[in-house]
Amino acid sequence: MTDKLNEEYLDTSRRKGEHIRICLTEDVQSVGTEPGFANYRFRHLALPELAFNDIDLSTTFLNRAMEVPLLISSMTGGTYEAAAINVRLAEAAEVRGWAMGLGSMRAAIENEALAETFQVRQYAPTIPIIANLGAVQLNYGYGVTECLRAVELAEADALVLHLNSMQEVFQPEGDTNFRGLFSRIEDVCRSIGVPVGVKEVGWGIDAETAERLIQAGVSFIDVAGAGGTSWSQVEKYRASTDPLRAEAAEAFAGWGIPTATSVREVRAALPQATIIASGGLQNGVDAAKAIALGADLAGFGRSLLAGAAEAAAGGSERDLHQQMERMEFELRTTMFGIGAGSVRELKGTNRLLRI
Numbered sequence: 001m002t003d004k005l006n007e008e009y010l011d012t013s014r015r016k017g018e019h020i021r022i023c024l025t026e027d028v029q030s031v032g033t034e035p036g037f038a039n040y041r042f043r044h045l046a047l048p049e050l051a052f053n054d055i056d057l058s059t060t061f062l063n064r065a066m067e068v069p070l071l072i073s074s075m076t077g078g079t080y081e082a083a084a085i086n087v088r089l090a091e092a093a094e095v096r097g098w099a100m101g102l103g104s105m106r107a108a109i110e111n112e113a114l115a116e117t118f119q120v121r122q123y124a125p126t127i128p129i130i131a132n133l134g135a136v137q138l139n140y141g142y143g144v145t146e147c148l149r150a151v152e153l154a155e156a157d158a159l160v161l162h163l164n165s166m167q168e169v170f171q172p173e174g175d176t177n178f179r180g181l182f183s184r185i186e187d188v189c190r191s192i193g194v195p196v197g198v199k200e201v202g203w204g205i206d207a208e209t210a211e212r213l214i215q216a217g218v219s220f221i222d223v224a225g226a227g228g229t230s231w232s233q234v235e236k237y238r239a240s241t242d243p244l245r246a247e248a249a250e251a252f253a254g255w256g257i258p259t260a261t262s263v264r265e266v267r268a269a270l271p272q273a274t275i276i277a278s279g280g281l282q283n284g285v286d287a288a289k290a291i292a293l294g295a296d297l298a299g300f301g302r303s304l305l306a307g308a309a310e311a312a313a314g315g316s317e318r319d320l321h322q323q324m325e326r327m328e329f330e331l332r333t334t335m336f337g338i339g340a341g342s343v344r345e346l347k348g349t350n351r352l353l354r355i
Contacts (some may be wrong), residue, residue, distance in 0.1 A: 081312065139178070204223055208272075
């Protein structure tokens with residue numbers, strides 16, 4: 001490995017470690033923008049005409065059966081601390097029947113010694129697992145070979161290409177050439193041979209962009225809307241040597257399309273598309289609202305990170321498992337409260353009102 005490549009993968013790994021620390025210890029919540037679920041309320045049904053224990057939360061995704069329509073959103077990898085976190089998340093997802101997205105796998109492509117930090121299939125043999133690369137890397141030398149390698153290393157069912165243009169601007173080492181990226185995404189979709197999804201990282205996807213992506217061959221859209229973690233805020237804490245970016249980040253702390261708005265608009269434009277709602281979801285009621293608005297799965301990210309990190313550091317896994325169980329209970333209870341006996345019925349409900 002050349003000195004330049006060695007420096008690149010060390011920088012990538014170091015950055016991933018900094019991201020974990022910042023997300024666990026700093027206030028990186030979006031400011032002034034909410035995910036939008038508070039703007040909706042379910043109309044209670046006093047006589048639901050179903051038994052609570054008969055409510056069916058099961059669904060399918062990427063040709064795998066799932067116990068619940070819930071996803072651990074892409075978060076981390078590329079460091080040995082991240083490896084332990086991913087193992088705990090994978091074990092919990094397997095037990096509870098959630099899908100799992102991995103963090104950006106660029107570090108593993110640059111240095112396969114770090115591939116093991118993403119290799120969780122042995123801990124989660126039955127659930128859908130999604131490999132992950134930054135779409136912008138397709139403008140920096142990556143292509144079908146690297147995309148396939150990410151899928152192979154993770155033994156994943158699909159690849160997601162994440163869009164993080166605003167984050168790259170605020171990264172001191174950011175890659176900001178997004179010119180012509182659409183055609184490169186299209187090439188990957190046509191050539192890779194596995195489902196390819198596209199996700200934002202916290203600023204949402206508008207309907208027009210989603211339509212273009214689906215036309216290009218993208219299999220699913222994760223809107224990852226605004227209202228949760230703000231990656232401009234995260235990068236602000238890393239920009240100690242760049243005061244201009246650190247100060248400018250404050251102006252963008254509320255940037256983006258709220259998650260609920262993004263889900264609703266993308267579903268209206270694409271009635272048949274597979275949509276994931278992530279970005280600021282806090283509980284099972286939010287998940288139910290997201291699904292009623294049009295999502296097929298609801299994703300949780302940073303809200304699960306602390307419990308996973310504690311377990312990875314040698315603590316109890318109980319908090320992480322209980323948190324996930326609570327979210328499922330909240331989702332089931334919401335469905336009971338509106339008389340929806342299945343995920344299909346929740347998606348078709350007319351009992352979600354805008355307030």
